[in-house]
Amino acid sequence: DLSTPMPQYGFAGLKAGDQxxxxxxxxxxxxxxxxxxxxxxxxxxxxxxEFCDVEGLRAHAIDL
Known part of the structure; x- marks a missing residue:
């Protein structure tokens, strides 16, 4: 779960739009x-x- 802040580790948690x-x-x-x-x-x-569906990756690409 990367959206939950964990201040003890200096991690603010991911928010919409983060990469x-x-x-x-x-x-x-x-x-x-x-x-x-x-x-x-x-x-x-x-x-x-080797792991991912290539057409799936292309369909989800934001930089093409």
Missing amino acids: WCLCAPRWQEAFEEGKAPQVKLHSTHMAAT
Whole structure:
């Protein structure tokens, strides 16, 4: 849960519009559940295609 603030660690929690890294297998799980976040495809490593649906990544790209 990255939206919950954890002040003891200096973490304010993510808010709508924030950007963060997500490992490819977790993105694919979210995609399969219909809850995949948008991606910056130009910042995504090619190795992500080993785990993720390429057309799904393109459909969620915000930088194409």
